[in-house]
Structure formats: C-alpha cells, structure tokens
Amino acid sequence: MKGDNLRVAIDLAPMxxxxxxxxxxxxxxxxxxxxxxxTLPDAGDMExxxxxxxxxxxxxxxxxxxxxxxxxxxxPGILPRLDWVHRRLPRICRNERIDVLHxxxxxxxxxxxxxxxxxVHDFFYRFLFREMPPPLTHLRERxxxxxxxxxxxxxxxxxxxxxxxxxxxxxxxxxLFPKAADRIRTVPHGAPAxxxxxRPREGAPFTFICVAKFMPYKGQDKVLxxxxxxxxxxxxxxxxxxxxxxxxxxxxxxxxxxxxxxSSRAREDIEILGYQADAGIREIYAESDAALLFSACEGFGLxxxxxxxxxLPMICSGLPVLREVGGAAAVYVDHxxxxxxxxxxxxxMTDPAHYRRIRETGLENVKRFSWAQAAERTRAIYRQxxxx
Numbered sequence: 611m612k613g614d615n616l617r618v619a620i621d622l623a624p625m626x627x628x629x630x631x632x633x634x635x636x637x638x639x640x641x642x643x644x645x646x647x648x649t650l651p652d653a654g655d656m657e658x659x660x661x662x663x664x665x666x667x668x669x670x671x672x673x674x675x676x677x678x679x680x681x682x683x684x685x686p687g688i689l690p691r692l693d694w695v696h697r698r699l700p701r702i703c704r705n706e707r708i709d710v711l712h713x714x715x716x717x718x719x720x721x722x723x724x725x726x727x728x729x730v731h732d733f734f735y736r737f738l739f740r741e742m743p744p745p746l747t748h749l750r751e752r753x754x755x756x757x758x759x760x761x762x763x764x765x766x767x768x769x770x771x772x773x774x775x776x777x778x779x780x781x782x783x784x785x786l787f788p789k790a791a792d793r794i795r796t797v798p799h800g801a802p803a804x805x806x807x808x809r810p811r812e813g814a815p816f817t818f819i820c821v822a823k824f825m826p827y828k829g830q831d832k833v834l835x836x837x838x839x840x841x842x843x844x845x846x847x848x849x850x851x852x853x854x855x856x857x858x859x860x861x862x863x864x865x866x867x868x869x870x871x872x873s874s875r876a877r878e879d880i881e882i883l884g885y886q887a888d889a890g891i892r893e894i895y896a897e898s899d900a901a902l903l904f905s906a907c908e909g910f911g912l913x914x915x916x917x918x919x920x921x922l923p924m925i926c927s928g929l930p931v932l933r934e935v936g937g938a939a940a941v942y943v944d945h946x947x948x949x950x951x952x953x954x955x956x957x958x959m960t961d962p963a964h965y966r967r968i969r970e971t972g973l974e975n976v977k978r979f980s981w982a983q984a985a986e987r988t989r990a991i992y993r994q995x996x997x998x
Contacts, residue, residue: 616656618992619708619724620644621699623661623681624691624717627669627887634823634857635912636714636731639775641671642800646985648674656989659706661699669887679706688754696720710992716765717758725770725995729797732909733782737827741906766790770995773797773988775910778931795991798935799910800981802891804973806921809899809965815879816959817851819898819922821913822905824856824864829904829927829945834870834880836904836951841876843952850959852876855883855894891916898922900958900965903932904945911935915979918972923965925954939975941968 620640627637647658652675659677662670667680681698684690696719703711703724711724718726735758766772766787772794774780784791818837822828837852844850858864871880886893895901901917903926911932917924918939926932927945936942941958943951958965 614655616710616992616996617659617706617708618656618710618712619659619661619703619706620712621661621714622666622670623663623684623694623699625666625714626686627666635910637669638912639729639731639799640714641669642981643985643988644673644676645671646800646981647989648676649982650985650989656992659708661702688757691717709996710770712988712992713765716762718761718765718769720764725998726765726768727771727773727991727995728765728769729773729775730765730779730783730909731775732779732907733786734827734907734909736786737907741827763787769793770998771795771991773991775799776931776934778929778934779909795987797984797987797991798979799912799915800984801915801976801979802919804919804921804976805892806919806969806973807892807895809921809969810962811899814897815849815851816900817853817898818900818902818955819853819855819895820902820904821894821916822856822903823859824854824867825860826863827906828856829906830854830856830867831870832904832945832948832951833902834867834874835948836902836955837880838874838876839948840952840955841879843956849876849879850955852880853883853898854881855885857885892920895920895922900925900955902955903927904943904951905929905932906945908932914940915976919976921969921973923958923968923972925951925958935979937971937975937978939968939971 622640625637627634659679661679661681663683664680684694695717700719700722703722708724710727711722712727714729716728716730718728772790774783774794774796775798777796780794780796783794820830820833841849871877900923903913905927908929908931914924914926914932914936924940925943926940928942941954943954
C-alpha cells in the first residue's frame with residue numbers, strides 16, 4: 611500500500627458502451643458496481659478512481675465519492691488498445707499511486723505497478739473459435755486470436771485475484787487454469803429490484819420478446835424457428851407476436867435474420883425494434899408478456915433477471931449458467947428443438963395458472979441477487995489483492 615489509503619483504479623476506457631441487448635452486459639455491470647460501491651458505508655481507508663474516455667463520461671451514473679479521471683479519447687481498433695493497455699495505463703497507475711488495478715476483461719497490462727484484479731464474464735472467444743470458427747486466412751485474424759489468447763493466459767498467471775460472475779464460469783476457469791484456482795472468487799451480478807409490469811394486458815396479443823445483441827450464438831434464428839412453429843400451430847385469430855431487440859453487432863447475421871423474417875409466413879406478427887441506447891428496461895419490455903433467450907453461450911445471463919424483475923416469465927436454453935441464475939423460476943428448453951420450445955411458449959399463452967406461477971417465482975428469484983452484496987464482496991477482494 612502506497613501511503614495511508616488503499617487506492618483502486620477501475621479501467622473502463624477500452625469499453626464501447628451500448629452495444630448489446632439492453633446496453634451491453636459488461637457496461638451494465640460496470641455502472642451498477644460503481645453505484646453500489648459508492649453507496650456502501652465509507653471505508654475510510656479506500657479510494658476508488660474510475661478511468662474513462664470523454665465519450666463515456668455522460669453515460670456513467672453520478673460518481674458520488676468515486677473520483678473520475680478522464681483520459682484522452684482513443685479510437686477503436688487493436689493498435690490504440692495496445693497503446694492504452696500496455697503503455698498508458700501502467701503509467702497512470704504509477705503516477706496516481708494505484709495499489710490495485712481492476713480490469714473488466716482479461717486484456718491486462720504486461721507489466722503493472724499495481725496488483726491485478728480482473729473480472730472474467732465468460733470464455734466467449736474460446737466458445738466462438740470452438741463452435742463457430744472464423745476463417746483464419748487473414749493475418750489480422752490470426753494475430754488477434756494469438757494476442758487475446760496470450761492476454762488471457764497472462765491474466766490468470768499474474769492476477770492477484772480473478773472475479774468470475776457465476777459458478778459456471780468459475781468451474782470453467784479452474785479447469786482451464788488449475789494453477790489459478792486458489793485466486794478465483796465468484797461474485798454474481800446484482801439484479802434490478804422487483805418492479806412488475808401489470809399483466810395480463812387486456813385486448814393485446816400475447817407478445818414474446820428476445821432481447822440480445824444480434825450475433826449467431828445469441829440464437830435469434832432459433833427463437834424465430836420456435837415462433838414459426840407456434841404460430842403455425844394456432845389456427846384461431848389469437849396469434850402471438852414476436853419482438854426482437856438488440857444492437858446489430860454482426861451485420862451479416864442481422865441482415866440474414868431480416869430476410870428470413872420477410873419470407874416467413876408469420877412475418878406480419880414479427881418485428882425488430884429499433885435500438886435505443888438510453889432506453890430503460892421497463893421501456894424495452896413494456897409491450898411484451900414473456901421473454902426468450904436461446905443463447906448457446908452466456909457468462910451470467912442478465913436478461914433472465916431483467917425479465918423476472920418485471921414479472922415476465924422467461925423461457926431460455928438450459929445452459930448450466932442460466933439454470934444457476936434463473937433457478938426454479940425460469941422455463942428451460944433445448945434451444946435446438948423448435949417443437950419443444952413452441953410447446954412451452956404455448957403453455958404460457960394458454961395456462962393462466964402456469965403463467966402466474968412462473969411470474970411470481972421469478973419475482974422472488976431476483977431477490978437472491980444484490981448489487982450491494984456484490985460491491986461488498988468486490989471491495990473485500992481489493993483488500994485481498996493488495997495484501998497478496
């Protein structure tokens with residue numbers, strides 16, 4: 611510890627906020643954690659410094675006791691990131707007498723004067739290269755993969771503490787990096803406070819919503835198949851609706867999905883809503899009665915808790931992490947089987963008692979998750995890292 615107080619820096623500068631379903635899970639994590647750290651009783655001997663670019667500053671919550679250091683703007687791209695992470699960031703840590711550097715991704719400085727704490731949200735890139743390998747014919751793709759692999763190994767080799775956001779991610783981390791097992795700590799996200807939307811909506815068609823960034827692993831194409839199966843099976847006038855909402859991270863995938871919708875027999879009852887970075891979750895889910903999340907990979911699954919906090923039943927893929935987060939309050943399906951998923955969707959539409967049961971258990975489930983508790987545990991981890 612350099613001086614009387616423990617000085618912690620949280621690095622947000624490399625992040626590009628507002629590129630997800632409701633605004634990017636990692637950005638949401640950062641903002642909620644900062645707010646929760648600020649509302650904890652004053653530790654007295656701990657100072658927190660948040661590093662942001664000018665573009666990010668208006669999107670942050672009121673910092674309260676947290677100090678904000680605006681760093682010069684830098685563009686997206688690998689070269690500016692390399693300069694920031696490996697040259698400028700260690701220099702700031704040295705000049706600001708930082709004891710603990712909290713990174714929100716495994717891209718850590720090669721050398722840093724501060725003890726490292728890293729939040730690992732998932733192993734998405736490992737999943738991507740395993741399940742959906744991109745062509746590695748271009749030198750840039752090969753270099754990017756090699757660089758991020760190296761940074762991940764460096765993070766687990768040198769980090770004083772590794773925070774995982776779920777036990778599912780922690781288990782994967784211990785398998786991949788057994789030598790780091792005693793430095794891994796699980797700190798789940800918090801959840802929005804229960805604030806149920808009034809349901810049912812009289813006179814409105816039953817509406818499903820899928821909130822996720824548009825990338826193949828998020829499974830919007832599988833949601834569409836299940837909805838088409840459901841739509842075709844209903845012969846009466848009370849056809850359901852389907853809404854998609856998210857940022858077009860993968861433009862090719864987004865365009866393919868749009869073409870699929872345009873050629874679908876259910877197209878009149880399907881809509882892709884425009885993305886709004888400043889929209890709150892009540893606005894996002896306002897016209898829906900139930901939520902769908904057919905992901906093939908998740909680190910936590912915040913949309914499960916967002917939907918449950920609003921009293922909306924969630925049907926999602928049966929990933930271990932989604933079962934961990936959703937508990938007994940979500941409906942789990944094989945996202946590759948549209949008939950099974952459609953049957954569960956129809957049950958929510960036609961069985962009011964089942965709908966109410968899932969709604970009520972979801973509202974109870976979110977109470978298990980607290981940002982205040984996450985902040986308290988994170989602050990304790992800062993102390994452990996400084997003492998290691």
